[in-house]
Amino acid sequence: MRNQQPLLELRDVWFRYKDGEWILRGVKESFYEGETVLIIGEAGSGKTTLARAVTGLGETLYGGELKGEIVYRGRDIKELDFSELFKEIRVVGQNPYNYFIEPLLREDLMSHIRYLVDDEKKAEKIFNKIVDMTRLRKLINRYFYELSGGEARRALIAKALASDPVLIIFDEPLMWLDDDSTKDFLMNIVFLKELRKTLIILEHRFRPLINISDRVLLLRDGVLKDVTSKIKSISREKMSKEDPVVTKRSFDNKVILKTIDLWHRYDHNIILRNINLSVDKGDVVMIYGPNGSGKTTLLKILAGYLKPWRGRIYRDADMMYIPQNISLFYTEESVKKEVQEICRTRGLGERCAKDLLKKIVDIGIDVNLSPFDLSYGQQVKLAIEISRNVSDNIMLLIDEPFSGLTYVDRIEILKDLLTDDKTKIIATANLDIISRYRSHTKIYMLREGSLYEYIHSEADENIDLEFLKSLYRGSL
């Protein structure tokens, strides 16, 4: 592979957004045709920026400054126009729902294919080919926003394949994917490898991708470093250990939430079937299930926002809902105002705001910043910190808090959630880090509308936190 000319070459690439610090600081790397390269790095390390720099959108659309050279097939990308470049290089971005222009999936794909080829018959042929290749046939008559995260990602891969690209860049492809969809995505990657596509995958949650990647690069301090051998040496035995957590929970077994024969339907589809759930004060309950299994609906019913179709709910707690799209939790221009406002509306007085602000400073968040300017992980931490301190009898209903976080952030947030005495129900589509704390949580599985107690499997993925911390810090 190394005897050939690189397909894409980054020659001392520096990039920064307007008036900002340099995010990429002299990236030197070559990517060869047919190889799969996994690029890992902490949140904010510049992975998305790297994709924007490579495609030229960083300068054109985001007004950034680029130094150095990005050479594609021996030509500087600045010499290529976008229509030429984006037929060969495709980006499958973080939020797949942003990549659809027509509401109906079939029309969206066809509109784009018609742009690529003029002949209607050829367009139909390409459409049928990519739909079959990505197993989308059953979904093509659906609106894109009705698709689950995994389905939307698959549809976007189909769209990317329409131009038969040479290089595909995936920006956090596993975000929002449940464990089944992750396997599905891995199958897609294997398939793309068979087609000899060059793949660059930028991902936090990289464990499932290690074995299918030819090389693993770490993006840290604005440069890429090869960590293939280190990453591939993570020991399986070391990872399956349980991690002890000291909890403040008092085991008084007081039931504060109970559902009796709960059913829910939307239109004529049954979403939840006969859900019987009992939650004691201080419990940490995990609702594990694939995308579209009804986890969010269940949380909204428990929160009292949706009325169940049938069944009863008994609640004896102050409910708080933390959504998956975490920015929807915030309404004020600064963290400080956010805290003052929640204390005021709940009639908790100035003392509440003062104590809470101190706790927020202790977790390393600048209270003068806008909550919208915090990183995703910090926004999750802040929402949890605020929620658990505004009532003694709070029950946190948290929807997918871990997607979009690095393993280190995931474990830190989960450990933090396990240490206090507040009751939590957490909906998640991934078991990866949860098994590590299985004795501290009650895990249920929601599948096809029914809730089952989850039986742990030794095959569940687990992570060596210390190893990852050292890797990110570069001390390995």
Add this chain to the structure above:
Amino acid sequence: MIRGLSYLFLFSDKRLGYSVLSRIILILSLLIILILSRSVHNFYIYISYPIIILASEFVILTIIGRLRKVLSGIFMIAIFILIGIIIQLINVFLRLPAPGLTEIIIGSFRLTAFFIGFTLIFQLINVREWRSILSRLGLTEHAQTITMVLAQIPVILTYFSEALVTLRLKYKGRKIFSAITPLIYYTAQNSRNIIETYIMYPMKESRENINLFNKKDLLIYIYIISLITPLTIS
């Protein structure tokens, strides 16, 4: 409820066999007749037309398979109308200046019919047809913007629903209006991502055939004439 609301702005994919022109004329006629029926000095037309037009809209929604979804979406609008009726009734009770009960009820029907009629623009004319019409008028870029806006409405409404649940619990039922803040943030943040999509995955200018007449259109025109005739007589 909010998800249902999003369907009010989405094209129904049911092929009806009517031309684009007749569909546009139907929607515009319903809206214009609704407005005119208010200024006609005929009590029977004044009270019957909003009901007839609302009933016609329900028939159209049933044909395109949207009635259930629209009714669930319209529920939120109905709440506001109900609040308006209650305020007016309180005014009547307190002997403050207020319209009569018939006018209040008919006004509510008129408002609902007008709102549904307006949303039919989005439900009966698909985005490709809009793109094609605007492109032929030389407004290609506007056509793309309209497509993008229509496609993003359901996503924004879903987030609005999420924000409502979150903030209702967070602020104990107060400050619900602040749900708009995170949505503004979301829209600003995503607008550039969507432009990115346009650059990376462009669309072909719409080739949708804008047909101006089908035999079936006669049904629509006969119906419109039957609605207009009593209006012109009175």
